[in-house]
Amino acid sequence: MRSIEKLVIVVIIASFLACFHPLINYCSNVGAVLHTARLQESEFLHFFFGLPSLEAGLLKVDLAQEGGSDGNTISHSQTLLQRLEALLNQGNGSDVSLRVETPNADEVKVIQAHSLVLSLQSSVFEEMLLSRNSSTMVLRESSDCAAVFDKFIRYLYCGEISLRLDQATPLHKLATKYQVQSLQQGVTNYMTQNLARDSPSGHVAGWYEYALQAGDVVLRDSCLQYLAWNLSSVLQSGEWVSISSQLLMTLLQRSDLILQSEMELFAALEAWIIQNEPDGLTAENTLRAVRYAMMPPRELFRLQTQSTVLARYQESVRDLLYMSYQFHSASPLQMAKYFDVNCSLFVPRNYLSAVWGSPWIINNPTRDDRSTSFQTQLGPSSHDASKRVTWNALFSPRWLPLSMRPMYTESGAMQPTRVEGGRPRIIITPATSSADFAGVNFQKTVLVMAQQHGKLVVKHVYNFHQSTEENGDFLAEANLYRRTSEYLIDSSLFLHVVVKPLYQTLITTKN
Numbered sequence: 422m423r424s425i426e427k428l429v430i431v432v433i434i435a436s437f438l439a440c441f442h443p444l445i446n447y448c449s450n451v452g453a454v455l456h457t458a459r460l461q462e463s464e465f466l467h468f469f470f471g472l473p474s475l476e477a478g479l480l481k482v483d484l485a486q487e488g489g490s491d492g493n494t495i496s497h498s499q500t501l502l503q504r505l506e507a508l509l510n511q512g513n514g515s516d517v518s519l520r521v522e523t524p525n526a527d528e529v530k531v532i533q534a535h536s537l538v539l540s541l542q543s544s545v546f547e548e549m550l551l552s553r554n555s556s557t558m559v560l561r562e563s564s565d566c567a568a569v570f571d572k573f574i575r576y577l578y579c580g581e582i583s584l585r586l587d588q589a590t591p592l593h594k595l596a597t598k599y600q601v602q603s604l605q606q607g608v609t610n611y612m613t614q615n616l617a618r619d620s621p622s623g624h625v626a627g628w629y630e631y632a633l634q635a636g637d638v639v640l641r642d643s644c645l646q647y648l649a650w651n652l653s654s655v656l657q658s659g660e661w662v663s664i665s666s667q668l669l670m671t672l673l674q675r676s677d678l679i680l681q682s683e684m685e686l687f688a689a690l691e692a693w694i695i696q697n698e699p700d701g702l703t704a705e706n707t708l709r710a711v712r713y714a715m716m717p718p719r720e721l722f723r724l725q726t727q728s729t730v731l732a733r734y735q736e737s738v739r740d741l742l743y744m745s746y747q748f749h750s751a752s753p754l755q756m757a758k759y760f761d762v763n764c765s766l767f768v769p770r771n772y773l774s775a776v777w778g779s780p781w782i783i784n785n786p787t788r789d790d791r792s793t794s795f796q797t798q799l800g801p802s803s804h805d806a807s808k809r810v811t812w813n814a815l816f817s818p819r820w821l822p823l824s825m826r827p828m829y830t831e832s833g834a835m836q837p838t839r840v841e842g843g844r845p846r847i848i849i850t851p852a853t854s855s856a857d858f859a860g861v862n863f864q865k866t867v868l869v870m871a872q873q874h875g876k877l878v879v880k881h882v883y884n885f886h887q888s889t890e891e892n893g894d895f896l897a898e899a900n901l902y903r904r905t906s907e908y909l910i911d912s913s914l915f916l917h918v919v920v921k922p923l924y925q926t927l928i929t930t931k932n
Contacts, residue, residue: 502579509578517550518557523567530567532574542577543599565591576604584611586620590631597635613643617873623660626668648672650879652680656689662696666703669693673710679771679868679879683715691730705737714745714766715801721745741766749803753924754860762924769801769921771866778919783816786914787901791816799857800922811852814918818901819843845896849918862886862923870915871907
């Protein structure tokens with residue numbers, strides 16, 4: 422058979438198996454590829470496709486060459502995948518044995534494989550096969566990776582895989598080690614989409630630690646964001662007391678944590694310290710990251726008299742407690758003359774308690790404009806505890822910029838223009854102004870909730886400050902008209918508006 426006919430056959434074969442696209446690079450030297458796999462032409466087609474002859478392997482029919490006007494393609498890709506899976510399971514035509522060993526364990530796993538498949542799917546395997554001097558390759562893997570190694574090899578043959586939460590990390594390790602980028606990206610996507618799924622001991626913190634070690638920035642940031650935005654549920658899970666001290670400090674230093682109150686955070690930190698018994702410096706650093714000024718004085722008194730952890734480390738946080746009592750006893754303007762009220766001690770996090778905002782459920786959000794009102798405390802200082810600010814919130818599902826709105830002629834007739842479309846818009850403004858607002862900026866935060874795996878989680882966070890009434894990209898990517906939209910829960914939009922008062926520092930710097 423002429424070499425050009427061989428080239429056509431291999432190109433057609435490559436088109437049937439999308440996950441083996443590197444085969445095209447080998448088409449210029451068909452004989453070398455078949456030699457690597459140690460298969461003759463007839464054996465190659467028989468093992469991989471069950472085709473009795475080369476002539477029967479031409480599945481593509483181009484009617485244009487036969488006088489027709491259309492071209493049709495007959496696809497046997499599913500059958501091909503089944504034959505490849507059978508090839509792996511039965512070990513027919515195998516030319517390499519993978520011996521998977523685990524350190525300090527007697528169990529050994531042996532897999533009969535094919536050099537061609539391994540080389541096409543992994544550049545690491547390709548290098549190992551080129552340098553081998555035996556038909557057996559010894560691979561040393563950790564116990565968790567060895568347990569899923571057969572799944573990993575099956576992916577190389579069939580391009581698909583089924584996995585559980587506890588198998589995600591070892592499969593990601595194998596994909597990274599052997600440079601199978603499609604599997605690596607697929608497992609990362611699986612992990613980011615299953616952060617909210619329930620597991621006996623939790624998994625998000627463990628995935629974060631692994632991503633940090635593996636250098637997977639996407640997974641690391643996704644895990645950290647989930648932990649920060651859903652901290653209340655994390656604090657109540659069994660996973661909380663097992664997180665590392667490094668992750669704990671990373672979370673405590675953030676101002677975008679979403680939780681009920683600072684007291685909830687302190688109670689969880691106290692449980693973590695009791696459970697893990699860290700060294701003194703670690704315990705002191707974590708306790709100093711608590712924002713005691715965000716707790717009412719009565720809660721501070723209770724902590725000082727009832728908390729065993731605080732009693733043990735009170736000297737380490739005495740200065741913070743003293744400043745917190747001062748913060749609650751003086752007016753914010755007076756405090757701002759002598760203290761840097763922009764330091765983290767005086768900056769609220771995103772608290773879900775009724776003092777700092779309100780939930781807002783909008784049924785059928787695409788129907789028409791909606792509005793609501795709610796009140797928040799003027800500031801976290803007890804000096805402002807009796808003062809309230811009333812806020813008006815307006816939601817519009819189809820707001821249009823002025824340039825896109827209907828135009829009117831002098832006679833009052835409306836000019837035809839594009840009126841469909843628009844985007845969701847939310848505006849939050851104080852109902853009144855007051856002299857008490859002096860020295861205070863209000864950061865308004867809108868939390869957009871979603872339901873994932875039967876659990877209510879925070880999907881997006883939108884921030885805008887006192888100088889602006891709205892956020893420019895609010896729900897810009899959401900399609901609220903689609904009933905199955907991930908932003909809707911039972912055809913309703915679940916929001917939570919948080920208002921964070923931020924005091925302005927009045928300290929004058931001396932030259």
